[in-house]
Amino acid sequence: MKFKLFQATALVATIALVPVATGAMAAVDTDTYKQMDKFLDVYNRVKADYVDKVTDEQLIRGAIDGMLSALDPHSSYVDGRDFDNLRIQTEGNYGGLGLSVTMEDGAVKVIAPQEDTPAAKAGLKPGDYITHIDGKLLYGSTLDEAVAQMRGKPGTKIALTIVRPGRDKPIDVTLTREVIVQRPVKWQIKGDVGYIDINTFSETTGADTRAALLAIDKALGHRPLGYVIDLRSNGGGLLTQAIDVSDAFLDHGEIVSQRGRDPRENQRYFAKPGDDAHGLPVIILTDSGTASASEIVAGALQDHHRALVMGERTFGKGSVQTLLPLGPTTALRLTTARYYTPSGRSVQEGGIEPDIAVPQLSDPDYKARPVFREADLRRHLINEVKTDNKVLEEDTKEDPRFSMTVDQLKKEKITDFQLWYALKAIARLGGPTQAAAVTAAVQKDWKDPKDIAAK
Numbered sequence: 001m002k003f004k005l006f007q008a009t010a011l012v013a014t015i016a017l018v019p020v021a022t023g024a025m026a027a028v029d030t031d032t033y034k035q036m037d038k039f040l041d042v043y044n045r046v047k048a049d050y051v052d053k054v055t056d057e058q059l060i061r062g063a064i065d066g067m068l069s070a071l072d073p074h075s076s077y078v079d080g081r082d083f084d085n086l087r088i089q090t091e092g093n094y095g096g097l098g099l100s101v102t103m104e105d106g107a108v109k110v111i112a113p114q115e116d117t118p119a120a121k122a123g124l125k126p127g128d129y130i131t132h133i134d135g136k137l138l139y140g141s142t143l144d145e146a147v148a149q150m151r152g153k154p155g156t157k158i159a160l161t162i163v164r165p166g167r168d169k170p171i172d173v174t175l176t177r178e179v180i181v182q183r184p185v186k187w188q189i190k191g192d193v194g195y196i197d198i199n200t201f202s203e204t205t206g207a208d209t210r211a212a213l214l215a216i217d218k219a220l221g222h223r224p225l226g227y228v229i230d231l232r233s234n235g236g237g238l239l240t241q242a243i244d245v246s247d248a249f250l251d252h253g254e255i256v257s258q259r260g261r262d263p264r265e266n267q268r269y270f271a272k273p274g275d276d277a278h279g280l281p282v283i284i285l286t287d288s289g290t291a292s293a294s295e296i297v298a299g300a301l302q303d304h305h306r307a308l309v310m311g312e313r314t315f316g317k318g319s320v321q322t323l324l325p326l327g328p329t330t331a332l333r334l335t336t337a338r339y340y341t342p343s344g345r346s347v348q349e350g351g352i353e354p355d356i357a358v359p360q361l362s363d364p365d366y367k368a369r370p371v372f373r374e375a376d377l378r379r380h381l382i383n384e385v386k387t388d389n390k391v392l393e394e395d396t397k398e399d400p401r402f403s404m405t406v407d408q409l410k411k412e413k414i415t416d417f418q419l420w421y422a423l424k425a426i427a428r429l430g431g432p433t434q435a436a437a438v439t440a441a442v443q444k445d446w447k448d449p450k451d452i453a454a455k
Contacts, residue, residue, distance in 0.1 A: 039063070043059060043063070046059060047059060061077070064077045065077060068332075068334075071335065072319070072335050073102075074317075074319060074321050074333070074335050075321070075332075075333060075334050075335050076333045077330070077332060077333075078323065078330065078331045078332070078333050079329055079330045079331075094151055094179070094180050095151060095152055095153055095154040095177050095178070095179055095180070096150055096151040096152065096177055096178075096180050097113075097117060097118045097119040097150050097151075097158070097175055097177060097178075097180075098113055098114035098116075098117020098118060098119045098120060098178075098180045099112075099113055099114070099117075099119045099124065099150065100112050100113075100114070100235050101130070101143070101146070101147065102143070103142070103143040103146075106139050106140060107129050107130075107131065107138070107139060108129065108130040108131075108138055108141075108143065108146045109127070109128070109129055109130075110124055110125065110126055110127065110128040110129075110130065111126060111235055111289060111291075112126050112233035112234075112235060112289040113125075113233070114180065114199060114200075114233075115186075115197065115199055115233075117178065117180055118175040118176060118177065118178055119175065121175075122173045122175050123173070124160075124162065124173075125164065125365065126233065126288065126289050127164070127165060128162045128163070128164050129162065129163040129164075130146070130160055130161070130162060131161050131162070131163050131170065132159075132160070132161035133146070133149045133150065133158065133159070133160060134149075134158060134159050135159065135161075151177070152177050153177065154177050154178050154179045155176065155177065155178075156176070156177050157174055157175065157176050157177075158174070158175055158176075158177060159172065159173070159174045159175075160172070160173050160174075160175065164365075166365070182200065182202055183199075184198060184199060184200045184201065184202045184204060184205040184208055184237075185197070185198050185199075185204075185205060185208035185209050185211075185212055186199075186212075187212035187215060187216060189216060189219055189220060189224070190228075190423050191225075191423065191427055192220065192224050192225045192427065193224055193225050193226060193227070193228060193423050193426045193427060194212075194213070194216035194220075194224040194226070194227040194228070195227070195228050195230065195419075195423070196209060196212050196213075196216075196227060196228070196229050196230065197230040198229065198230065198231055198234060198245065198294075198297075199233070199234055200234060200235070200236075200237050201234070201236055201237030201238050201241040201242055201245070201293040201294070202237055202238065202241065203238065203241070205237070205238070205241040205244070205245060206240075206241045206243075206244025206245050206247075206248065207244070209244075209245050209248050210248050210276050213227075213248065213276045213277060214276075223278060223280065224280065225280070225281070225426050225427060226280045226281030226282060226283070226426040227277055227280060227281070227282050227283070227426070228282075228283050228284075228285060228419065228422045228423060228426060229282060229283070229284045229285070229297075229307070230285045230419065231284055231285060231286055231290045231294040231297065231298060232285050232286060232287040232289060232290060232311065232418070233287065233289035233290070234289070234290055234291070234293075234294040235289065235291045235292065235294070235315075236291050236292025236293035236294055236295075236317065237292070237293050238293065239256075239258075239293060239296070239320065239339075241293065242256070242293035242294070242296040242297055243255050243256065243269050243296070245297050246271065246296065246297050246300040246301060247271045247272055248275075248276040248277065249275060249276065249277050249282055249301055249306055249307065250271035250275060250300065250301070250304060250306055251271060251272075251273050251274050251275040252270075252271055252273065253270065253271055253304055253342060254268055254269070254270050254271075254300075254342040255269045255270060255271055255296070255300045255342065256268075256269050256296045256299070256300060256339050256340065256341065256342070257269070257339065257340045257342075258320050258337040258338065258339045258340070259337055259338055259339075259340065260320075260336050260337035260338075265336075265337070266337075281308075281426055282301065282306060282307035282308070283307060283308045283309075283310050283422045283425055283426060284297070284298050284301060284302075284307050284308070284309045284310065285310055285311045285418055285419065285422055286298055286309055286310070286311040286312060286313075286314050286352060286354060287311050287312040287314070287360070287418075288312055288313065288314065288315055288351075289315060290311075290314040290315060290351075290352070291314065291315035291316075291317045292315070292317045294314070295314050295315065295316075295317065295318070295347045295351065295352050296339065296341075298314060298352045299341035299342075299345065299347060299352050300341060300342055302341075302352065302355065303341050303342040303343045303345070304342060308355045308356060308425075309352060309353075309354045309355050309356075310354050310355065310356045310358050310418070310421070310422050310425070311354050311357070311358050311360075311418050312354065312357065312358075312359070312360075313350075313351045313352065313353055313354065313357075314347065314351035314352040315351055316347055316348060316349050316350055316351035317347070317348070318338055318339055318340075318346045318347040318348030318349075319335045319337070319338055319339070319348060320335065320336055320337040320338065320339055321333050321334065321335055321336070322334055322336040322337075358402070358417070358418050358421050358422075359402050359417070359418075360416075360417055360418050361402055361404055361405075361406065361409060361417040362406065362409050362414060362415055362416055362417040362418075362420075363406075364406050404417075
């Protein structure tokens with residue numbers, strides 16, 4: 001079985017036999033042999049003198065993990081349980097909580113809860129730390145061990161202790177595991193606007209997005225005023241599906257390019273003729289959990305002036321991982337390239353800046369909530385393309401458009417301010433239009449959310 005998380009084709013490594021190494025190559029070989037001798041010295045000393053008996057498998061696996069951990073946060077050795085995790089991510093369902101997590105300094109950190117799952121219903125948020133499972137301290141466990149404990153038979157209960165930055169005391173929650181169904185695309189009609197929520201990029205995301213566009217037209221009996229595409233808390237997935245989703249809204253031009261160490265391996269991907277959204281206005285909602293494949297879609301439609309990006313700056317993961325098979329159940333998940341938007345931007349570290357920065361005012365923890373992005377990960381790749389990224393207005397001063405409080409929003413029955421704002425934007429402008437004109441109208445006319453609603 002072969003998984004391609006972020007690359008259209010697997011790479012094949014070849015070894016050339018060179019009869020004689022001379023000059024600089026000989027010096028490189030000599031240095032390599034010295035380093036390998038050093039490794040073997042340590043290996044033999046540990047195996048002979050460590051306080052407990054250790055196996056060759058333990059030491060080799062530890063050496064591989066250590067080697068890859070010295071590279072970047074997304075390269076890893078994949079076997080048994082990891083293979084199952086990748087299968088679940090791309091095509092399967094499982095019993096669990098519906099959480100995306102990572103390991104940071106020995107602690108399990110929440111990237112994002114999946115919508116309509118036990119984790120989301122319990123109020124877990126990006127940036128939370130899971131410190132205990134069923135009363136047992138997690139610190140020192142591996143990420144795989146923690147994930148295995150959180151998964152389990154649907155209907156069984158699990159107790160988590162959460163530490164949330166900005167809160168004085170830990171939060172104890174008890175959740176009931178459910179069958180987590182991979183439904184990558186959901187759609188609704190809100191007024192005369194089509195709302196499409198894309199929560200992951202698995203094997204059917206592109207086809208499901210196109211089906212959602214058709215279903216919205218059919219349900220309305222006519223074409224909508226426009227579409228809101230929700231990519232918030234979408235951690236990414238398959239590159240092929242990010243391209244397919246972007247292509248659904250574009251009829252020409254480059255979608256994304258990827259560039260590796262060898263220029264001969266560089267690839268560019270283009271849209272096919274035909275816009276499934278018929279040129280109608282599109283707004284893409286993003287936040288700090290919008291990552292990877294999601295950023296490809298947001299960047300492509302933003303660069304082509306096909307959509308407005310609204311919300312918060314994205315996660316900033318601009319690297320491509322390739323799964324290189326090593327055996328029947330083992331593989332190397334290796335960062336092999338960086339990807340770039342059609343205009344040549346790299347989103348690595350900096351992410352995608354929204355055209356209109358809209359805070360999530362309906363979240364009472366919004367201002368205190370820690371923001372967790374790629375640049376916060378240890379050993380993250382450096383963005384080699386220098387850009388003049390602006391600092392968002394919301395980061396530096398209060399914006400008078402966003403002065404409503406949580407209590408005021410509740411009175412107005414607004415539970416998701418960012419979505420409400422985007423829907424009002426589409427309804428305000430309505431009909432076929434270019435995103436550049438949408439941007440101009442927004443910047444000129446929108447002073448206060450109440451003003452938008454009145455119009």
